[in-house]
Amino acid sequence: MKRPDQKKDRKITILQPNFSEGNEYIPMIRSILEDMGYETIRLKEIWGCGYQKGQIRTANLNWYENISDRGMKGYLKFFAKAVFLVYLKQCRKCRIAVTVHNKCSHDRENQKISLFLLRWECIWADRIIILCAETRRYLRQLFSGRLSQRIVRKCFLIPHPNYIGAYREGGPLPADCGWRIPADQHLNLLFFGFLKPYKNIELLIDLADLLKDRAVRIVIAGDGEKSYVETLKKQVQARDNILFFPGYIPDGQVWSAISACDCVILPYNIGTVLNSGACILSFCVGKNVIAPMIGTMREFPRELAYGYHYEKEENHLAAVYRKVCQVYDEYQNRRSVFNEKQRRLKEIVAEKNSREAVGKRYRILYEMMERGI
Numbered sequence: 001m002k003r004p005d006q007k008k009d010r011k012i013t014i015l016q017p018n019f020s021e022g023n024e025y026i027p028m029i030r031s032i033l034e035d036m037g038y039e040t041i042r043l044k045e046i047w048g049c050g051y052q053k054g055q056i057r058t059a060n061l062n063w064y065e066n067i068s069d070r071g072m073k074g075y076l077k078f079f080a081k082a083v084f085l086v087y088l089k090q091c092r093k094c095r096i097a098v099t100v101h102n103k104c105s106h107d108r109e110n111q112k113i114s115l116f117l118l119r120w121e122c123i124w125a126d127r128i129i130i131l132c133a134e135t136r137r138y139l140r141q142l143f144s145g146r147l148s149q150r151i152v153r154k155c156f157l158i159p160h161p162n163y164i165g166a167y168r169e170g171g172p173l174p175a176d177c178g179w180r181i182p183a184d185q186h187l188n189l190l191f192f193g194f195l196k197p198y199k200n201i202e203l204l205i206d207l208a209d210l211l212k213d214r215a216v217r218i219v220i221a222g223d224g225e226k227s228y229v230e231t232l233k234k235q236v237q238a239r240d241n242i243l244f245f246p247g248y249i250p251d252g253q254v255w256s257a258i259s260a261c262d263c264v265i266l267p268y269n270i271g272t273v274l275n276s277g278a279c280i281l282s283f284c285v286g287k288n289v290i291a292p293m294i295g296t297m298r299e300f301p302r303e304l305a306y307g308y309h310y311e312k313e314e315n316h317l318a319a320v321y322r323k324v325c326q327v328y329d330e331y332q333n334r335r336s337v338f339n340e341k342q343r344r345l346k347e348i349v350a351e352k353n354s355r356e357a358v359g360k361r362y363r364i365l366y367e368m369m370e371r372g373i
Contacts, residue, residue: 010039010055011036011037011038011039012038012039012040012041012055012056012057013033013038013039013040013041013056013057013058013059013060013366014040014041014042014043014045014046014056014058014059014060014061014094015029015030015033015040015041015042015060015062016042016043016059016060016061016062016064017042017062017063018030018040018041018042023277024163024166024167024251024277025062025160025161025277026062027166028161028166028355028358029060029062029161029362032161032355032358032359032362033060033362033366035359036359036362036363036366038058038366041056043059043061043084046092056092056094057093057094057095057369057370058094058095058096058097058366058369058370059088059094059095059096059097060097060099060129061096061097061098061099061121061125062098062099062101063099063101064081064085064098064117064121065081065104065105065114065115065117065118065121066105066107066114067081067105067107067110067113067114067117068107068110069110070109070110074109074110074113075113078113078116078117081117082117082120085120085121085124086124089124095126095127095369095370095372096124096125096126096127097125097126097127097128097129097156097365097369098121098122098125098127098128098129099128099129099130099131100118100122100128100129100130100131100135100138100139100274101131101274101275102272102273102274102275103115103138103271103272103273103274104118104272105272106196106198106269106272106273108198111272118142119142119143122139122142122143122151122154123147123151125154126154126369127154127155127156127365127368127369128151128154128155128156129156129158129365130155130156130157130158131157131158131159131160131274131275131295131296132157132160132274132275132295132296132298132299133157133295133298133299134274134294134295134298135155135274135275135295136152136155136157138274138295139151139152139155140152156361156365156368157361158358158361158362158365159299159352159353159357159358159361160275160277160280160296160353160358161280161353161354161355161358162280162281162283162284162349162350162353162354162355163277163280163281163284164284164350164354165355167251167252167254167255167281168251168252168255169255179221179245179257179260180243181217181219181243181260181261182217184215185215185332186215186216186217187214187215187216187217187262187263187327187328187331187332188217188219188260188261188262188263189216189217189218189219189261189262189263189264189265189290189324190219190221190257190258190260190261190263190264190265190287191204191218191219191220191221191222191264191265191266191267192220192221192222192249192254192257192258192264192278193222193278194222194223194224195220195222195223195224195225195228195229195232195246196224196228197228198268198269198272198273199266199267199268199269200267200268200269200316201220201232202232202235203267203316203317203320204218204220204242204265204267205232205235205236205239205242206317207267207317207320207321207324208236208239208241208242209239210317210321211241211321211324212241214325214328215328215332216241216324216328217241217242217243218241218242218243218265219242219243219245219261220232220236220242220243220244220245221244221245221246221247221249221257222245222246222247222248222249223246223247223248223249224246229246232244232246233246254281255285258281258282258285258287259285259286259287261287262287262331263287263288263289263290263306263327263331264278264279264282264287264288264289264290265289265290265291265320265324266278266279266289266290266291267290267291267292267316267320268291268292268294269313270292270293270294270310271313273292273294274294274295274296275294275295275296276291276294276296276297279291279294279296279297280296280349280353283300283345283346283348283349284346284349284350285346286342286343286345286346287342288304288305288306288327288338288341288342288345289305289306290306290308290320290323290324290327291305291306291307291308292307292308292309292310292316292319293307293308293309299352300345300348300349301344301348304341304344304345304348305341305345306323306326306327307323308320308322308323
């Protein structure tokens with residue numbers, strides 16, 4: 001194995017994960033850090049590569065609390081991750097930044113140990129990167145007393161970067177892509193992304209039943225585990241106001257797929273979700289979003305985005321139905337208002353969440369970490 005260059009002035013930072021298939025967030029952050037002059041390495045690369053003591057001074061951890069293994073293997077992974085944080089901080093003298101993406105893992109079986117690991121991360125971190133102000137409020141509730149105050153003081157807000165330039169902005173979808181959305185007066189509501197239970201896709205099926213008397217069509221597109229996709233197929237096949245396009249959406253078609261519909265709908269579970277890259281991407285394309293008032297939605301003017309509230313899961317369907325009826329009324333009777341909201345949201349996300357704005361905040365953060373502030 002080739003030993004790394006031993007120049008003392010090398011700026012090296014751990015970025016974990018260093019690559020994330022199907023998610024452009026990590027490549028964008030890596031690009032920003034590299035533009036700042038940092039070489040990014042994976043967490044496991046600190047072993048056996050001959051880096052000088054103290055040369056790796058910073059670590060940037062994302063989704064570190066997520067554990068996919070089950071049973072004893074999951075607990076061992078949890079223990080290893082918890083111990084490694086202490087090693088990184090105490091033995092390698094790294095300044096650690098952790099990004100809080102969600103309230104806890106979406107995997108229900110591992111939510112308890114995921115939440116414990118998230119708390120452990122925040123305690124050992126030097127800085128906590130938050131993508132929205134709502135995260136600060138969540139962390140204040142997660143801890144208590146003086147510890148809560150100490151955790152909140154570590155928070156450093158860096159907006160979720162927009163996706164302008166990350167995906168190819170194309171025209172209509174190619175004829176062989178499998179998409180066929182009728183050209184009529186229906187309001188087409190798109191759900192896209194990896195199909196997982198926590199995203200409440202079944203709720204969209206129930207919603208379609210409530211909307212039979214309105215010209216509303218729900219479009220569900222994305223890949224997922226085979227068994228879950230097959231279950232969804234059986235549920236939607238009897239409903240003529242749902243279009244289901246299972247399968248991976250290539251990066252070159254994502255922008256066009258969102259453009260093909262009128263509005264995006266993301267009925268997330270507020271018990272686990274804080275931020276949404278899909279929401280940011282939709283605004284970038286110029287499409288509004290119907291979603292609960294998660295942290296990302298709260299970052300944009302409430303009079304523009306189609307956010308809604310619900311407290312208990314049994315009230316979720318009624319809440320999203322009321323919001324869809326409002327959107328439908330605007331789309332059919334006040335189209336200029338509907339279009340103006342989308343235009344303004346696109347302008348806001350282009351400026352507020354730009355690569356330049358995010359890069360500026362990362363520069364401040366890393367200067368503080370390097371100086372031990």
